[in-house]
Amino acid sequence: MxxxxxxxxxxxxxxxxxxxxxxxxxxxxxxxxxxxxxxxxxxxxxxxxxxxxxxxxxxxxxxxxxSKLPSNYGFIVEKVLQDTTLFNLAKRELYARLSKPNSFADGTKVVWLDKNSGGVCLSISSKALTITGIDDRRYWSHISTEESRFRTVAYLQQIWWFEVGGELEFQFLVGTYSLFFRLQLGRSSKRLGRRVCNSEHIHGWDIKPAQFQLTTSDGQQASNKCYLDNPGNWVLYHVGDFVIRNPNVLTKIKFALTQIDCTHTKGGLCVDAVLIYPSSLKKEVTTCLQG
Incomplete structure (x- = not known):
């Protein structure tokens, strides 16, 4: 058989x-x-x-x-991964392949299927984001770390105008999706085999809250304000949710994280990635990717 x-x-x-x-x-x-x-x-x-x-x-x-593959798997294979040889695989092998992290956009974005539900998940590296001042080493630097899926994060030493944004166009399945920023106050490293966190540059985040926003091409909006805290630990900050009703069209998602009160500087922040998951996986995701 x-x-x-x-x-x-x-x-x-x-x-x-x-x-x-x-x-x-x-x-x-x-x-x-x-x-x-x-x-x-x-x-x-x-x-x-x-x-x-x-x-x-x-x-x-x-x-x-x-029956387990998402109905948009053809779009993922042909348009996102641009590897039509995957269509030659048996469907079980294709499901297994898509359940692993699959990089695209020059390695700055990743798509995979949740192994249990077949839900489509996405992660967008800091290198795919638009970051104010990212090219000025006085403010920002890219640092290597094993704590990121992308093996690198953007580290902010100090800046007055803080603004990080990005966008993604994708053919989503019908359902509700949650968008997160993965951030950490402090710069972690290993010393004598133990994880340590350098907190010398952390400042300014307790004065005014950061603003999270997202918009979709069909007019949905979501926003959230909160103070960044919990130094030394990766935290998933929930930006908001959006709903897909038409799976046959491309939906563009725009998102941003800002703190543009120029009465004070802020610094000591690592920006890892933006993540998009089916909202049904929210609890599971926050448990696995924080800490």
Whole structure:
């Protein structure tokens, strides 16, 4: 059967009550097993694939994994990753490949599928953001770190006018999405194998709150104000949510983080990335990516 199994359901019909009770688990036709697996989540499918040969064969069926792939996977493969060779993969292999971080835009952006739900997630590096003064080493610098998916973050020493912004155009699935900035007060490093945080430049963030904003091409807006705190720890700051109702069009998202009160300077901030997740994953995301 494998990846080329058809959706023919005739194998499931015709068993009389007098014979069906004699069937063992391994005697169930793969096509019947595959129809059951279609109703399960990807981790459950993988677990059941270990039961026996029939379940393993059914777990490889293309039509099972086609039902788990997001409906916009063609857009992701062809327009975002620009790698049409991925269409040659079996659907199970394609799902596994898309569930891993896939870089695009010269490595400054990443897209992947949540392994459990198939939801589309995105991350945008600080290098893909528009940052006021980023080219002036008196204010900003790019520093290497293992604590970022992109292996680098933008570090602010001191500035009067703080403004970070960016945009993304993407074909989202129907649903509600949450957008976050991942930030840290202080500059972390390792010393003698232990994580330490340099806080010498942290100042100004407790005087006035930072302003977070997002807008969409179909007119949605969201904003949030809060003081940046918790030095030495990565924090996901929730900018807001937006809703996708039409999955067949491109939606442009614009977002910004500002603190432009020029009565005082502010500094000692690391800007890692902007993240976009299905809102149903918000709790899971904030637990994994903070700290």
């Amino acid at each position: 494998g990846a080329n199994v058809s959706g023919d359901r005739s194998d499931c019909d015709g068993d009389s009550p007098s014979t069906s009770y004699r069937l063992r688990l391994g005697d169930i036709p793969e096509s019947c097993v595959a129809l059951v697996l279609m109703r399960l989540d990807p981790p459950e499918i993988c677990n059941l694939a270990r039961l026996n040969r029939a379940f393993h064969g059914a777990s490889l069926a293309d039509f099972v994994w086609e």
